[in-house]
Amino acid sequence: MSLTTEQLDLISKEIIQGGIKYQDLYEELLDHYILAIENRAVQGQTFEQAFGEVHTDFVNYRRPPRAWDHYGVWKDYTNGGKPEYGLGKLQVEYEETLTKEISKRHWQIMKNYFRWPTIITTLLVGLLTFQFAYLVPPKACIWIIFACAFFPLVLILPESIRNLKQYLLKNRMFANSLKTNAVSGRLLFSITLFSCVLNVINVSNRFFDYELLKHNPFPITAGLSCFYIAYSLSFYQLYRERFKVNMA
Numbered sequence: 001m002s003l004t005t006e007q008l009d010l011i012s013k014e015i016i017q018g019g020i021k022y023q024d025l026y027e028e029l030l031d032h033y034i035l036a037i038e039n040r041a042v043q044g045q046t047f048e049q050a051f052g053e054v055h056t057d058f059v060n061y062r063r064p065p066r067a068w069d070h071y072g073v074w075k076d077y078t079n080g081g082k083p084e085y086g087l088g089k090l091q092v093e094y095e096e097t098l099t100k101e102i103s104k105r106h107w108q109i110m111k112n113y114f115r116w117p118t119i120i121t122t123l124l125v126g127l128l129t130f131q132f133a134y135l136v137p138p139k140a141c142i143w144i145i146f147a148c149a150f151f152p153l154v155l156i157l158p159e160s161i162r163n164l165k166q167y168l169l170k171n172r173m174f175a176n177s178l179k180t181n182a183v184s185g186r187l188l189f190s191i192t193l194f195s196c197v198l199n200v201i202n203v204s205n206r207f208f209d210y211e212l213l214k215h216n217p218f219p220i221t222a223g224l225s226c227f228y229i230a231y232s233l234s235f236y237q238l239y240r241e242r243f244k245v246n247m248a
Contacts, residue, residue, distance in 0.1 A: 008034075014055055018086060019087055023163070106238050113234070145194065186235060
């Protein structure tokens, strides 16, 4: 049984009304709906019966057994405003799971740089970085660190622009994706850390009359350069990996 355009539009509308806001999760849910409905149709159910069963399962996902809950209400004001059941709850769980998975994978990549035999390359890059920091002015190193800190943004921006363009052209339902949203958290960490370093330097100059980059430029710039080079390389590796949303 092949679903009609009107039936597909109905399924899409119900998924969107359920609070879904990520393209990859939307596509996975749509495929799940279609497959489940077609399987029920083979067993003799009408579209209305099959769709009702499938949609009810998602509407009642993790639904608490309370008689005063109303159909279609997914907000629980005792849960920090987060959806407590339905498609909204499913989306929150996928967000949290994927964010943890990507964060864990990122630090695994970072730790792999210090395992045999990769540690040999890491040490060589570190020695070259320290030598470079010794030869160039501190401000030049700061600009290099700045470039490495914002390098993840250079990776994310083209895809974000492309997704936004497709969304405006009506070629996709949402501009955001779960993966991009989760990976952006790693970008935020990089930029926040760089901002904290600049604040420490400014505070030491203004309130303690101690210029860190003047008195101790070599260890500071070399250490930060090593960290941000490793972080940028690990982010590049992380971003190229595939993280797919899979329905249970």
